[in-house]
Amino acid sequence: MKKALLATLVSAVTLLGACSSNVAQSKSAGESDVQKIIVGTGTQFPNVCFIDENGKLTGYDVELVRAIDEKLEEYEFEFKTMDFTNLLLSLETNKIDVVAHQMEVNEERQEKFLFNKEPYNVxxxxxxxxxxxxxxxxxxxxxxxxxxxxxxxxxxxxxxxxxxxxxxxxxxxxxxxxxxxxxxxxxxxxxxxxxxxxxxxxxxxxxxxxxxxxxxxxSNVFFLLQKENTTLSDHIDEALIELKEEGVISTLSEEWLGADYTVGF
CATH class of the missing domain: 3.40.190.10 (Periplasmic binding protein-like II)
Structure with missing residues (x-):
C-alpha cells in the first residue's frame, strides 16, 4: 500500500494554489518512477465531493480516489478542484488527467474522452x-x-x-x-x-x-480520462476490481451515499 496523499486539504483555496497543471509528470527527481496524476473534482456535490466543516475536501468520489491511490504505487493522485462546468474543458486541454465527479456516459462525452471500463456505482x-x-x-x-x-x-x-x-x-x-x-x-x-x-x-x-x-x-458511473490514457485507465480498473472484492467500495457507498449503490452493475 502506498503512502497517503502528500498533504491534507485544509481549504479549496489552498488546494487550488498547490495543484500542478502538468499531466502525468514525475512526482520528484528522487522518485521519478512515480507519476503524478491530477484528478479534477468539485466542491459543491453533497456527499460526493465537497468541503466539510473542517475545510477538508472529502466525499464518496474523493475517498474512493484516495483508496485507489493507495493501491497504485506507480502513481500519486493529486486533486484539483473547480466548478463542474469547467471539468471537461480542463480535461480536454490537459490541465487535469482524470475527472472524478459521478460521470455518466453520454454520446458527447464518449466522442471526446475515455471512460474506464469498471463502474464504481449506480x-x-x-x-x-x-x-x-x-x-x-x-x-x-x-x-x-x-x-x-x-x-x-x-x-x-x-x-x-x-x-x-x-x-x-x-x-x-x-x-x-x-x-x-x-x-x-x-x-x-x-x-x-x-x-x-x-x-x-x-x-x-x-x-x-x-x-x-x-x-x-x-446509470453506471465511471472516471473520465483523455482518449490516449488507456494505461492509466486499465490500472484504475485493476484497483477498482480489488477494492470491490475487498468490500471497500460498498462500505464507502454506504458511508457517504446512505446505501450500497454498487449493486446492479
Missing part, C-alpha cells in the same frame, strides 16, 4: 421538489414547469432531451449554487437530482425537499 436520477409540493408526482407533471439543473450535467442532458422529444414545454434554468434556495422560495418547481444529494441538502441546508416518482435513469 447513479439514480429522480425528480426533486419542495416538500410541500403536491402537484408534481411524475415527469409528465413537469409540463410547463420551471426546472433548475446544472449545465453540461447528465441531469441537464436528460431533461433537455425529454423536454424536446415529449413537447413538455418546461423552462430549464441553469444554476450551480442556489438550486436549494430556488426550490425553497418557489422560483423553480423542480430539479433532477439523487436521493443521497437530497438527504444531504435536507440535513445540512434545511432544503425542505423530497424525491418523487420513479427513477428517471439508473
Amino acid at each position: 447513479f439514480p436520477l429522480q425528480i426533486v421538489v419542495n416538500e410541500n409540493n403536491k402537484d408534481i408526482k411524475s415527469i409528465d407533471d413537469l409540463a410547463g414547469k420551471k426546472i433548475a439543473t446544472t449545465a453540461t450535467s447528465n441531469s441537464a442532458v436528460f431533461i433537455e432531451k425529454y423536454n424536446k422529444e415529449h413537447n413538455l414545454g418546461a423552462e430549464i434554468l441553469y444554476s450551480t449554487t442556489d438550486i436549494n434556495n430556488q426550490l425553497r422560495t418557489g422560483r423553480v418547481d423542480a430539479t433532477i437530482s439523487t436521493p443521497f444529494a437530497t438527504d444531504f441538502n435536507n440535513k445540512y441546508a434545511d432544503a425542505q425537499q423530497k424525491v418523487v416518482g420513479e427513477p428517471l435513469l439508473n
